[in-house]
Amino acid sequence: MTETAEGGKRMTILRAAEKVFAQDGYHGTTMRRIAAEADVKLSLVVYHFTSKLGLFVAIFEHRQYVNEQRLAQLHAIADLQADDAVEQIVRAFxxxxxxxxxxxxxxxxxxxxxxxxxxxxxxDRPVLKVLFDPMAREFIDALREALPGKPDGFYQWGYLFSVGALTQSASEDRVANLTDKTYLEQKHDLLRSYIIAALRHG
Incomplete structure (x- = not known):
């Protein structure tokens, strides 16, 4: 197998694993199920990633560019005490x-x-602690500067509540259950407005 073909197979496995882990969760997923989704032999999955945990972590390492983009936008904010600093922080997030x-x-x-x-x-897994929490601390520090004087614990919980709102936006299934529309056009603006209001007035 050429290096290019090997890299392509690795990416195919990663994409298949994203889908299966998202559907079945970490504990409900097996390497065999991922191999079937990727249409490759189980031995090839083990060859590239050794273990289920190794494959799981590799997904997040491959997607770490998303967190790097978030931090790049955060670092590009010229003045964290500007009137619209919270809006800029939320957009970066x-x-x-x-x-x-x-x-x-x-x-x-x-x-x-x-x-x-x-x-x-x-x-129990080195994903949030290693790949997300360092970024989280930078956003928490930025919120502390943009919104001074909030009570102790506000910035940490405010960040985590914002994570909750953002992650819930990943699927329209629940909103589709509650109405006959998914309101996709409004979702992004509503999410930003919701987090901004919660941080400013919380």
Missing amino acids: VDPVLALHHDPDDAWFAKLVLREAGDPSNQ
């Missing part, structure tokens, strides 16, 4: 993630993040 929602293949990763963030066993 949500927009690179919302961009995933436009492609059905990328949307599986957004749904996987939702699943992992809500899994009580996520502290």
